[in-house]
Amino acid sequence: MDERDWLVLQALYEEKNITNAAKLLYISQPALTNRLKQIEKEFGVQIVNRGRRGVQFTPQGEYLAKSAYDMIHRIQHIKENVLNMENKITGTLRLGVSTFFTDYKLPGLLKLFKDEYPDIEFKVTTEWSSHITHLIHNEDVHVGFVKGDYGWKDQKRLLFEERICIASKEPINMSLLPDLPRIDYRTDxxxxxxxxxxxxxxxxxxxxxxxxxxKAGTCKNMVANGLGYAILPSMILDDLEDLHKIELTTPDGEPIIRKSWMFFHKESLQLNIVKAFVEFIERIDLEDIH
Incomplete structure (x- = not known):
């Protein structure tokens, strides 16, 4: 079996549906079905049963599907180590990025890095920061960008700090805040x-x-149109100078700060591609990237 076969098993196990798994892998349904038959033939077992409720894995099939994650991970590491032996900055950099960072920083950041290292490709997973921490812990990604503190014990770099603000189109009397319309949004x-x-x-x-x-971006636009106030990180408000902003403070009067971090494993620096990226992040000013 090659990497593609393991990806087929992984996708089918996650989706429990041949049509959806085929879409996820960007292949036709007949191609996926044929690949599945070849895998069954190779192992001499039936992997799935098909019914009205989708695909049901046999015990042997479930064992193979659960092994797919480890096999794919192992193949990725082998490829990375082989490329690393050439001492070239090439290959695929796997990044886990918080939703905010994806919308406001990532495109400009990747362009600058790609300009320096044109042979680099990227695989980006966008999720809430809590999930990105899980991905980097399991080495599903090389580098994670998260917002907030998650008790990461390995290597981390502070990227920037921002304050949490009440933003509104018109000035706000803070004593009346509970009775004023608030625009809320999904966040971590x-x-x-x-x-x-x-x-x-x-x-x-x-x-x-x-x-x-x-999304926070949608929320910001509604605030800009006078539909209510919102509580947002300061960086998302930088392009709107006409909004009124009041910083949140602790009971002691200290500003409430939200930190953004880069997480990675120390041993990942043995890969040229990761080492180059970490050093690139350390020498640039992320606050200047838009």
Whole structure:
């Protein structure tokens, strides 16, 4: 079996549906079905049963599918080590990136790195910071960009700090905040807990959520159009100078800071591609990238 076969088993096990797995792998359904038959023939076992509710794995098939993750991971490491022996900066850099970082920093960052190392390719996974921490811990990605503190014990670099702000189109009387329309958005649990803690320290009433959206960028645009206030990290507001901003503070009057980090394993620096990327990040100013 080659890497593609293991990817077929992995996708099919995750999707439990041949059509969806084929789409995930960018191959036709007949091609996936034929590949599955070849795998069954190679091992001499039936891997799946097909029914109205989708694909059900046999015990042998489930064992193979669960082995797929380790096999794919091992093949990736072999490829990386072989490329590394040539002392060239080439190959695929696997990055895990928080949603905010993907929207506001990543495109410009990757362009600059690609300009220096044109033979580099990227595989980017975008998720909440908590999930990125899990990916980097399991070495599913070489480098993770996360927002907030997650108790990472290996190598990390502080990228930048930003403050958490109340943003509004018009000036706000803070004593009336619980009765004013708030625009909320989906964010990682770390930031949500920080904002909820600040609210509980300052108000007895819950916020009046008038609009709930999926992204911070959408939330910002609604604030800019006067539909309500929002509590957002300061960096996302940098391009809107006409908004009124009030920084959140602790009971002691200290600003509430949110830190962005780069996480990676020390042994990953043995790979030329990772070492080059980490050194690149260390010498540039991320706050200047848009």
């Amino acid at each position: 649990q770390n930031l949500k807990m920080t904002v909820d803690k600040w609210w509980a320290e300052n108000y007895a009433k819950p916020p009046l959520i008038s609009i709930d959206v999926d």
